[in-house]
Amino acid sequence: MEEPHRIIEVENLVKKFGHFVANDRLTFTVGQGEIFGFLGANGAGKTTAMRILCGLSSPTSGKVSVAGFNVYTQTEKIKRNIGYMSQKFSLYDDLTVWENFRFYGGIYGLSAKKIRERTDELLGRLGLLSEKNRILKEIPLGWKQKLAFSVAIIHHPSIVFLDEPTGGVDPVTRRQFWEMIYETAREGITVFVTTHYMDEAEYCQRVSIMVDGRIVALDTPVRLKETYQVLTMEEVFLKLARG
Amino acid sequence: MRLGQGRVTLSKNSMSSSVIVEQLSKNFGQTLALDNISFEVSPGELFGFIGPDGAGKTTLFRILTTLMLPGSGKVTVEGLDVVKDFRKIRDILGYMPGRFSLYQDLTVQENLRFFAGIFKTTPEENYDLVKEIYSQIEPYKNRRAGKLSGGMKQKLALSCALIHKPKVLILDEPTTGVDAVSRKEFWEMLDRLKMTGISILVSTPYMDEASRCDRVALIQGGKLLSIDSPGNIIRKFEYPLWAIGARDIYPLLADLRQFEATRTAFLFGQHVHLSTRGKGREGALIQEYLELKGHMDVDVRLTEPTIEDCFMELMV
Numbered sequence: 001m002e003e004p005h006r007i008i009e010v011e012n013l014v015k016k017f018g019h020f021v022a023n024d025r026l027t028f029t030v031g032q033g034e035i036f037g038f039l040g041a042n043g044a045g046k047t048t049a050m051r052i053l054c055g056l057s058s059p060t061s062g063k064v065s066v067a068g069f070n071v072y073t074q075t076e077k078i079k080r081n082i083g084y085m086s087q088k089f090s091l092y093d094d095l096t097v098w099e100n101f102r103f104y105g106g107i108y109g110l111s112a113k114k115i116r117e118r119t120d121e122l123l124g125r126l127g128l129l130s131e132k133n134r135i136l137k138e139i140p141l142g143w144k145q146k147l148a149f150s151v152a153i154i155h156h157p158s159i160v161f162l163d164e165p166t167g168g169v170d171p172v173t174r175r176q177f178w179e180m181i182y183e184t185a186r187e188g189i190t191v192f193v194t195t196h197y198m199d200e201a202e203y204c205q206r207v208s209i210m211v212d213g214r215i216v217a218l219d220t221p222v223r224l225k226e227t228y229q230v231l232t233m234e235e236v237f238l239k240l241a242r243g
Numbered sequence: 244m245r246l247g248q249g250r251v252t253l254s255k256n257s258m259s260s261s262v263i264v265e266q267l268s269k270n271f272g273q274t275l276a277l278d279n280i281s282f283e284v285s286p287g288e289l290f291g292f293i294g295p296d297g298a299g300k301t302t303l304f305r306i307l308t309t310l311m312l313p314g315s316g317k318v319t320v321e322g323l324d325v326v327k328d329f330r331k332i333r334d335i336l337g338y339m340p341g342r343f344s345l346y347q348d349l350t351v352q353e354n355l356r357f358f359a360g361i362f363k364t365t366p367e368e369n370y371d372l373v374k375e376i377y378s379q380i381e382p383y384k385n386r387r388a389g390k391l392s393g394g395m396k397q398k399l400a401l402s403c404a405l406i407h408k409p410k411v412l413i414l415d416e417p418t419t420g421v422d423a424v425s426r427k428e429f430w431e432m433l434d435r436l437k438m439t440g441i442s443i444l445v446s447t448p449y450m451d452e453a454s455r456c457d458r459v460a461l462i463q464g465g466k467l468l469s470i471d472s473p474g475n476i477i478r479k480f481e482y483p484l485w486a487i488g489a490r491d492i493y494p495l496l497a498d499l500r501q502f503e504a505t506r507t508a509f510l511f512g513q514h515v516h517l518s519t520r521g522k523g524r525e526g527a528l529i530q531e532y533l534e535l536k537g538h539m540d541v542d543v544r545l546t547e548p549t550i551e552d553c554f555m556e557l558m559v
Binding site: 140167186221 | 295426492496511558
């Protein structure tokens with residue numbers, strides 16, 4: 001029996017801070033090339049879980065592996081094999097586009113030649129080759145987001161984590177960004193994304209919703225809407241997160 | 244609310260707009276942040292500014308709150324000029340800026356008392372006005388503001404902006420970065436506040452929040468694209484709009500972009516929103532085209548545009 005390769009395997013993940021249980025026995029898997037939406041109200045425990053998946057923090061207990069690596073003992077391998085992009089942390093404003101790509105490419109251990117090739121490829125796709133030597137600060141937010149995403153996948157990671165990647169961006173750019181995500185997933189890169197835009201939850205193949213440290217729902221958007229008898233993901237979310 | 248009623252009478256007697264902006268422009272070096280903006284807000288109106296980052300919302304609000312000088316043009320708040328009468332304006336304004344701006348190391352209660360004190364009043368004096376909001380965080384009154392969740396921080400910031408009974412409330416992206424539940428609750432609070440007669444100006448990048456306002460101004464690149472009630476903006480959408488679903492949405496989008504009658508095609512959740520040049524009778528043609536291309540579970544229907552559809556149409 002053929003099973004899609006599992007990029008994330010989480011079994012009974014628990015994370016405590018003192019007595020506070022931030023992640024309460026989370027269990028889920030994410031397959032290769034999947035677009036997986038990780039939703040939850042602020043304070044539900046999403047960021048805590050994402051930090052663990054990115055190798056930035058250890059679980060209190062439970063089994064977790066990312067890209068085939070153990071989250072307790074192989075965090076450096078995890079970091080090398082994932083990409084990460086967040087609205088809060090992005091590229092360096094005082095460097096040029098090229099300098100940013102070169103910097104991150106270097107951090108991920110790519111050769112100089114590979115960095116040049118990959119940069120040209122990614123900038124070409126965005127139609128931004130002409131902006132290679134422009135300082136990031138001068139670039140509009142929408143383009144910055146797309147560039148940050150490209151940098152996050154410069155090293156062909158098996159999975160890219162996107163933490164509210166489209167916050168505050170205009171609606172046209174937001175959609176172009178999601179078209180980039182679709183293309184990326186079709187190339188086999190798994191996309192793990194959190195968002196507060198409920199229409200973006202609809203773009204995901206499966207969505208999980210966290211409330212108070214637990215996963216209270218995990219399914220395709222279509223099935224979630226059927227289960228809760230509503231028309232939109234926003235309504236699913238409101239039903240579950242309001243309690 | 245007893246106190247609120249007093250203020251409504253005052254506004255009605257003054258018979259003028261609460262906020263008047265006439266041909267306002269503002270430059271930062273080479274960048275034109277606001278480009279000849281004009282609008283008026285009526286007393287007791289809930290007025291929204293809808294637009295992405297960089298559109299000029301924060302710059303506009305900083306000028307309205309007298310934190311920044313206009314480049315050119317005339318701006319008055321409750322009849323007072325933002326340049327000449329800035330001190331008087333500051334007494335009657337409540338402001339919630341974009342980032343959490345209260346004191347992280349003061350407790351909830353200390354923050355409220357501090358802001359009341361700045362306006363020479365006390366929390367007790369105007370408690371009625373903020374009670375509904377503040378009571379939700381009162382159990383945490385001895386917790387440091389920095390340790391509150393996003394939703395609670397919002398409520399505290401709103402309480403502090405209201406504690407001196409302002410006539411005009413200006414909220415800069417109060418729901419950004421906040422989850423859908425807290426966003427909904429926040430707008431419900433604004434609805435109730437409106438009933439006390441305060442004029443409320445809100446900015447947001449979330450297009451769906453436009454429908455909660457009496458009127459909205461769509462803003463992009465320093466320009467106002469449209470000012471009207473949400474209903475009217477939607478009615479002004481010129482072209483037929485189709486909501487199209489199929490099993491695989493990304494190939495669907497690609498194929499629809501190649502379709503000859505297509506003007507625009509955008510992702511909207513599980514559908515593609517397609518605007519066409521025709522008169523709204525192309526449904527069968529679209530269906531046929533997609534089935535020929537091999538799409539499964541094709542569903543084509545006319546749909547009413549949302550504010551987001553209208554915004555994107557005005558942007559292009």
